Amino acid sequence: MSNRSLASAGRLVPLLRAGLIAGIVVAAVAYPVAAATGLGAKFTAHALEHKTKILATALPAETSYLYAPDGRTVLTMFYEEYRQYTKLSDMSPNIQQAIVAAEDNRFYQHRGVDPKGVARAFVANARSSGVSQGASTLTMQYVRMALRDSATTPKEVQEATQQTSVRKVREMRMALDLEKELSKEQILERYLNSAYFGHRAYGIYAASEIFFSKTPKDLTPVEAATLAGLVKSPSEYDPASSDQKDATARRNYVLDNMTRLGYLSPDATAAAKGQPIRLKLSYPSNDCASVPEKWNSWGFVCDYVKNWWSAQPAFGENRLERLDKLRRGGYRIVLSLDPKVQEAAEKNVGTKENTGSPFANGIVVSEPGTGRVKAMAVNRTYSLDLSENGPSSNPEAGPKIKANYPNTVAPLLGGGTLPGYQAGSTFKMFPMLAALDAGMPLSTEFNAPYRYKSDVFDGWAPSNASGAMTGRQTMWSAFGKSVNTYWVWLEEQIGADKGVHLAEQLGLRWRTDVDKDQASPAKAKKWGAFTLGVSDATPLEMANAYAAIAADGRYCEAIPVQGIYNRDGTPAMYRTASGIEREVAKPRCRQVVNADAARAATDAARCPTGDTPARGSCGGWSTADSVRGTVGRPVAGKTGTTDSTRSAWFVGYTPELAAASFISDPDNPFNAVGDGQSQIPIKAVSQTLRDALKGQPTRQFTPPSDAMVGG
Structure with missing residues (x-):
């Protein structure tokens, strides 16, 4: 044979080899077992058919949307892959035709695998001694994308994307099977969405x-x-x-x-x-930092939604899995905020302490009977940019540490990892409730001294804030004047652990090592200082705990949403411990104390606000006697300050709303607010309740029974 003939024959060998290989591959996908030993595949036809059926029903990851309470205004989105599933009927024919023209000219002629395309690609690649042309149809490409999207481990991701003959044959076989499960239009729709x-x-x-x-x-x-x-x-x-x-x-x-x-x-x-x-x-937009500037304060609510979501078992086994579901599940989440209440909260916090102050002044408003959060506001700007923040007020932090003002994304109002702030005498509500629930009446008297030495609490001897508090007190007067020695004595009568346990039932959580230790079963009985509010709490917890009292002792878990909907529009559900399916966004409530005890506590809690209780006497003066006049309707609540007024609180409620406000330095708890600032939370709560309820009918508290009043 001549050299020329040999050269021509040599050029034919790669083409013959390519054609042979193409024929083998096309034939291989038609067999029940899509694995040839020479390709090293280890999968079975049964396994592929099962996987194909899963892909036929699976949908790609989709963006979740956070809506304002109107259910229409988008505040922000959560996603890893920005995507919104769109039906083919909602796509222009132009894009349907263009994607076929770009990726698979014979899409409507083949059955998932294009034999002509396979042969052509093998020949072209053999000629170029590399990969110059692909043979993937739209269906095969969709299989690859769907396998990647449904992968849950790094190994599955690698298997879905690695450049191997095994993967290609698997895609071919699954593409053939998928076209038996889905129409061309369904495949095109899923491709364009993936x-x-x-x-x-x-x-x-x-x-x-x-x-x-x-x-x-x-x-x-x-x-x-x-x-x-x-x-x-x-x-x-x-x-x-x-x-x-x-x-x-x-x-x-x-x-x-x-x-x-x-x-x-x-x-x-x-x-x-x-x-x-x-x-x-x-x-x-993506995530809470993208909330529009005109709703900047809603960024703190958005952040709370994420933290709340990450604690819901309905969305996964752990925090990471739940947040992954948020970013990929295509949910429609509607906030529970009331725009009128939120506006009132923002106005009455923002005018009390400016954003440039090291002292954070915040407020949370909760709805009794549902636990839904109606407002969250703080004198800070929700922003990731901390470059212009003020210097730290903590001398131990050093000059390079920036404090969280005016910008921050810290969960200052609750719902995150921050422990909160010492809540002072607002905690006196818990031993009072425990005593009332145990059957002690409001008229329970004690001759409260200025200083009281407690043998039960190992000789601890607290004192009152003023000598004017000395003398015989009932629950009404002792709560209105905040008589420390009365409540320490009452703790002795019922057991300090009863108040601690009740606070836990009303949603309080102990986050510092000291609080966890003191609240433990071994030590709670000796935690006499509990009633003075030495523990940390958040405004979210306190608003929700007091809301339960306004709801006649029915506690509802705090919830920042009014609705959560799946991508198909159905409500997101979860299964209770008893096996009942419930909507995730529905209130979750339980009776913590009997209704009569809660009503009695409310009657006493009218004394601090300058309101008149239904059954007893407040004893002449109170710690926040301006509240009733400001709110202009029946109102109950409690003030709270800590040693040296390092923080100041007021928690107030009407039958419709409960609000908790604080002022403190979150970066340095030793930076005292001072007595002059203690009125700020009182004004923030009373003015917010006034503005939020303006124009609504006045509702009355239900009086307690004779048994709760006593003799």
């Missing part, structure tokens, strides 16, 4: 919005061809780059293919190719 287009745009809805600020239904042929061209290589063909040469060439390639397939006329294609790529870029 594909990545660059710029964090996953799916055609996100791509249309990010690149052109419009919906997929409104895409023109030029825009559709531009987006379809991105799927092959989002970075290489990025039209947002300074040089659109490659993006334009790729777009024109797609337009030409659309013409060859009969989707566009030659004249329309020529006109389209003559147009420049005109983008209208937009950048979707």
Whole structure:
């Protein structure tokens, strides 16, 4: 044979080998077992069929939306892959045609695998001694994307994306099976919702919005061809780059293919190719830092929603799994805030202490009977930018440490990891409730001295804030004047652990090592100082605990939402310990103390506010006697200050709302607020309740029974 003939034969060998291999691969996918020993595959037909059925029903990760209480205004989104699932009927025919023209000209002719495309790719790759042409159909590409999206381990991700013959054969077999489960239209819809287009745009809805600020239904042929061209290589063909040469060439390639397939006329294609790529870029918000500036304070509520969500077993086994569900589950979350109450809270906090103060002044408003949070506000700006923050007020922190004002994302109001602030005499509510629930009446008397030495509490000897508190006191007068020695004596009668346990039942949690130790069963009986509020608490906890008293002793877990809906519009559900399915966003309530005891506690709690109790006497004066006049309707509550007035509190409630406000330095608890600032929480609560309830009918508290009043 001549040298020329030998050379020609040599060139035919790779082509023959490629054709043979192509034939083997196409044949292999038709067999029950899609694994040939030479390819090293270890999967079975049964396993692939099972996986295919899962993919037929699985949907890609989708963005979750946080809405204002109106259920329409989007405050922000949560996502790892920005995507909103869109039905094919809501997509322009232009994008449907363009993606077929760009990625799979024979999509409507093959059954998941295109034998001609496989053979052509093998021949082209053999000629180039590399990978110059692919053979993946739209169906095969969707299988790969769906396997990647459904992967739960690094190994599964690797298996879904690694460049091996095993993976390719698996995709072919699953593509053939998938086309038996889904129609071409269903596959195209899922493909367009799964594909990545660059710029964090996953799916055609996100791509249309990010690149052109419009919906997929409104895409023109030029825009559709531009987006379809991105799927092959989002970075290489990025039209947002300074040089659109490659993006334009790729777009024109797609337009030409659309013409060859009969989707566009030659004249329309020529006109389209003559147009420049005109983008209208937009950048979707993500997470709480993206809440619009006009609702900046709602960022703190958003942050609480995330923390609350991460504690809900309905969304996963642990915090990471639950947050992953938030960012991928496509939920619609509607806040429980009341805009009128929120506006009142923001106004009455913001005017009391400015954002540039080291002292944080915050307020939380809760709804009795539901636990729904109606307002959260603090004199801070919700922002990740801490560069211009003030110097730390803690001398031990050093000059380089910036304090959290005016900007912060710290959960200063509760719902996060911060322990809170010492709540002072607001804690006197818990031993009083425990005593009333145990059957002791409001008229229980004690001749309270200025200083009281407690043998029960190992000789501890607390004193009152003023000598004017000395003398015979009942629960009404002792609560109104905040007589320390009376409440220490009462703790002795019922056991300090009873008040601690009741506080826990009303939602308080011990976060510092000291509090956990003192609240332990071994030590709670000796925790006499508990009634003086030496423990840390958050405004969220205190508002919700007092809301339970306003609701006749029915405690409801704090909840920041009024609705959570799955991507299909159905309410998100969870299963209770007793096996009952309930909506995640529904109130979760239980009776903690009997209703009569709660009503009696409310009657005594009217004394601190300057209100008149239904049955007893407040003894002439109170610690916050301006509240009743400000609110203008029946109101109960309690003041609280700590040693040297390092923090000051007021918790107040009406039958409709309960509010807790504090002022303290969260960066340095030893930086005393001072007596002059102790009126700030009182005014914040009373004025917020006044403004929030303006125009509503006045409701009365239910008086306690004769048994609770006593003789």
